[in-house]
Amino acid sequence: MKVILDAEQIAKTLLDLAGEIADRASRAGDPVIIGVRSRGEILAQRLAGRLAERLGRPVPCGTLDITLYRDDLNAPHSTGHPLVQPTEIGFDIDDKTVILVDDVLYTGRSVRAALSALIDLGRPKAIRLAVLVERGGREFPIQADYIGYRAEVEPGQVVQVNLIESDGKDEVVVE
Numbered sequence: 150m151k152v153i154l155d156a157e158q159i160a161k162t163l164l165d166l167a168g169e170i171a172d173r174a175s176r177a178g179d180p181v182i183i184g185v186r187s188r189g190e191i192l193a194q195r196l197a198g199r200l201a202e203r204l205g206r207p208v209p210c211g212t213l214d215i216t217l218y219r220d221d222l223n224a225p226h227s228t229g230h231p232l233v234q235p236t237e238i239g240f241d242i243d244d245k246t247v248i249l250v251d252d253v254l255y256t257g258r259s260v261r262a263a264l265s266a267l268i269d270l271g272r273p274k275a276i277r278l279a280v281l282v283e284r285g286g287r288e289f290p291i292q293a294d295y296i297g298y299r300a301e302v303e304p305g306q307v308v309q310v311n312l313i314e315s316d317g318k319d320e321v322v323v324e
């Protein structure tokens with residue numbers, strides 16, 4: 150196991166991402182932040198806080214559950230009883246610039262599912278993707294607009310993002 154980001158580096162990376170989003174996305178209007186459950190949700194809340202400090206106004210933040218949109222929902226190993234949790238987006242996404250947030254971008258399948266879930270909720274002006282960690286191995290033509298850290302990992306390795314709120318500690322490791 151190798152630590153690629155410690156708590157201090159995660160905090161700095163989120164601050165830098167918020168700065169980039171403030172510079173680029175806010176030029177296109179007021180951005181809203183939506184995180185993919187579960188760790189994307191936590192990162193989205195942190196990012197929205199940093200962004201609000203940068204912009205000097207509150208930034209709406211919501212949570213998207215992609216369970217029913219996953220393309221492996223009916224795969225042979227699936228239990229057939231997915232744990233579906235609510236999508237919690239208390240604002241209208243029509244005509245907004247949505248910053249979709251996830252912890253890791255790998256094959257792109259989770260983001261594809263998130264895009265399907267999002268466009269069922271409205272017609273945003275634009276959807277941009279922000280990830281804490283990007284790694285190789287894309288299976289779909291999906292790339293991130295805002296990347297915290299590019300991890301150089303082998304195909305068999307796993308990037309694990311641990312966050313205080315869900316895991317008791319902020320740390321990104323490669324296993």
Ligand SMILES: O=P(O)(O)OC[C@H]1O[C@H](OP(=O)(O)OP(=O)(O)O)[C@H](O)[C@@H]1O
Pocket residue numbers: 185186187188189251252253254255256257258259260
């Ligand atoms: O680009 P992809 O190949 O879809 O991989 C990235 C996704 O994998 C992880 O989620 P996972 O499905 O492991 O569930 P988790 O949210 O419980 O970690 C991670 O949180 C991303 O959402």
Ligand SMILES: O=c1cc[nH]c(=O)[nH]1
Pocket residue numbers: 253255284306307308309310
């Ligand atoms: O390395 C990976 C691949 C998929 N999802 C993760 O969280 N990490």
